[in-house]
Amino acid sequence: MFLICLLAIAPFRGQAAYEVEWVEFPALNEFNGAPVQLSALEFRPQGQGPFPAVVLLHGCGGMYTRSGYVTASYRRWAEILSEEGYVALLVDSFRPRGHWSICDLQKRPILERRERAEDAYAAARWLSHQAYVAGGRIGLLGWSNGGSGTLYGMRAGSKLEPGFRAAVAFYPGCRTLSRAKPPYQAYAPLLILIGEADDWTPAAPCVHLAATAKEQGAPVEVVTYTGAHHSFDRINSPLRYRPNVRNLSKPDRLGATVGEHPQAREDAVKRTLQFFAQTLKN
Secondary structure, eight states: OHHHHHHHHGGGTTOSSEEEEEEEEEOSSOBTTBOOEEEEEEEEESSSOOEEEEEEEOOTTOSBOTTSOBOHHHHHHHHHHHHTTOEEEEEESSGGGTOSOOTTOSSOSSOIIIIIHHHHHHHHHHHHTSTTEEEEEEEEEEETHHHHHHHHHTBTTOOOSSOOSEEEEESOOOHHHHTOSSOOOBSSOEEEEEETTOSSSOHHHHHHHHHHHHHTTOOEEEEEETTOOBTTTOSSOOOEEEEEEEOTTSTTSEEEEEOOOHHHHHHHHHHHHHHHHHHHOO
């Protein structure tokens, strides 16, 4: 882990708008019978604060590239948020539990509804004890597997303390929760951003989930992007097919198309910043 941390933090040195630091805090529950100490990369705006904060949950590929650097898109999102005055906390759910990536695993040991959602709350709990964080103004942002964890974490009735004031889920898997009885509801504003061409976590269940939630009075919105696939906000990620990833939306449970869509990414950044400004800064 020490080597990974050195590699991952190297590109951040010399930045003036924010400070970057590795932090650790305990997970809420044991994993395979042993306690877990989570690690996270914190981007903190310069100044005394208190600042609003956003917890970031990576996707099924984990937080790092194969060479040990923090994935560029996650790093850039944390930078964008910190430049806008948020403490951004990028939480590693996998390496502390002995995994690098779980995309190709048909039976996944780390679950969205359990570890991913709980890690979000563990991070919020840690943030709420930092003097430079405005404890009542913490948001949540997740991608794909982490986006699904975001949906579970924001589900009404499952709230832990401290709760989140708002959340954004990028291309989450909505299939299971869209069929939930009683219907899914979020306890705070939730924005879902997903590509209409997504063949890994299809948009239709998310559209249905949002519509059903709104009928119940829950503050859930969904935005779909024409022509955009899974991971549309990734940086320098040409469209490609990944044949070995688990895909529950396909009969053979394998394969998905991923890649960037610059126009969708640009709009998603604007919407996310606008959404958090309205919910975390006001």
